[in-house]
Amino acid sequence: MENRHSVSMAETSRMNTEELRANFLVPNLFVDDEIILVHSHEDRVILGGAAPIDEPLWLQAPEEVRADYFLQGREMGVFVIRGTGVVTTDGDRHELPKGGCLYIGRGVRDISFASEHDEKALFYFFSAPAHTSYPTASVLPGQGDIRELGDQEHANRRTLNRYIHEDGIQSCQIVMGLTQLHSGSMWNTMPAHTHDRRTECYLYLDVPDDARVVHLMGDPNETRHLIVANNEAIISPSWSIHSGVGTQAYSFIWAMAGENKSFDDMDHQPIDTLL
Numbered sequence: 001m002e003n004r005h006s007v008s009m010a011e012t013s014r015m016n017t018e019e020l021r022a023n024f025l026v027p028n029l030f031v032d033d034e035i036i037l038v039h040s041h042e043d044r045v046i047l048g049g050a051a052p053i054d055e056p057l058w059l060q061a062p063e064e065v066r067a068d069y070f071l072q073g074r075e076m077g078v079f080v081i082r083g084t085g086v087v088t089t090d091g092d093r094h095e096l097p098k099g100g101c102l103y104i105g106r107g108v109r110d111i112s113f114a115s116e117h118d119e120k121a122l123f124y125f126f127s128a129p130a131h132t133s134y135p136t137a138s139v140l141p142g143q144g145d146i147r148e149l150g151d152q153e154h155a156n157r158r159t160l161n162r163y164i165h166e167d168g169i170q171s172c173q174i175v176m177g178l179t180q181l182h183s184g185s186m187w188n189t190m191p192a193h194t195h196d197r198r199t200e201c202y203l204y205l206d207v208p209d210d211a212r213v214v215h216l217m218g219d220p221n222e223t224r225h226l227i228v229a230n231n232e233a234i235i236s237p238s239w240s241i242h243s244g245v246g247t248q249a250y251s252f253i254w255a256m257a258g259e260n261k262s263f264d265d266m267d268h269q270p271i272d273t274l275l
């Protein structure tokens with residue numbers, strides 16, 4: 001498992017492109033026939049990618065978490081981002097189409113990811129420490145709590161769908177969902193915000209090969225950017241804004257963990273405060 005240590009706002013303000021990307025961009029989560037894990041010391045979240053081709057892939061506890069199995073002291077949210085995916089949780093089978101979401105609670109021992117169709121499945125997951133066990137539960141695409149945001153004039157019309165949240169699938173810490181930009185809209189999360197109580201990660205998806213997302217990060221008074229391609233993730237510490245503009249429409253899975261699960265507990269950063 002790759003480990004990312006926390007870096008301060010002051011260090012970040014002095015980083016060059018390579019250093020920013022090494023600390024905040026996760027470009028390599030999906031490798032055929034492998035499960036890739038990246039641990040961030042920001043709220044101890046783990047980002048994962050699973051790309052099973054012919055055989056199921058079994059999730060093991062990495063050495064660093066010192067546990068008998070991955071979810072001994074953790075919980076996780078999983079999204080299928082390509083094809084139809086099959087996840088087994090202690091022998092229970094969950095088949096999910098692209099865009100489907102599965103929450104797996106603390107205490108589930110045996111987890112596998114598999115492709116059972118011609119189009120090979122791709123799974124993205126986000127895990128955080130958990131103090132108790134909530135039931136494993138799934139949601140089909142579009143069946144979460146929907147908010148229509150933005151307007152054409154601001155090129156930010158988007159559908160935000162909350163799956164794991166206070167009033168949806170229950171969890172200890174994780175709040176997770178999907179935002180889809182409408183065709184012709186490019187901006188997410190502008191005006192930007194921070195949330196001093198939670199780390200947030202974005203996985204950008206459905207970004208065409210010849211498109212990129214310019215992701216804005218950093219202290220609101222000292223912003224930086226990352227150029228992000230399809231299926232790349234970013235880690236946003238609690239002090240960082242997280243906003244982006246694509247060269248065309250795209251989607252992203254957002255996931256948070258930290259002090260509370262209140263989606264609207266944001267520290268808004270009015271546009272005239274950004275530098």
Ligand SMILES: O=C[C@H](O)[C@@H](O)CC(=O)C(=O)O
Binds near residue numbers: 179189200242263
């Ligand atoms: O804290 C919440 C997160 O930043 C995202 O949910 C924002 C988002 O999906 C959007 O505005 O489109």
Ligand SMILES: [Zn+2]
Binds near residue numbers: 194195
């Ligand atoms: Zn946020």
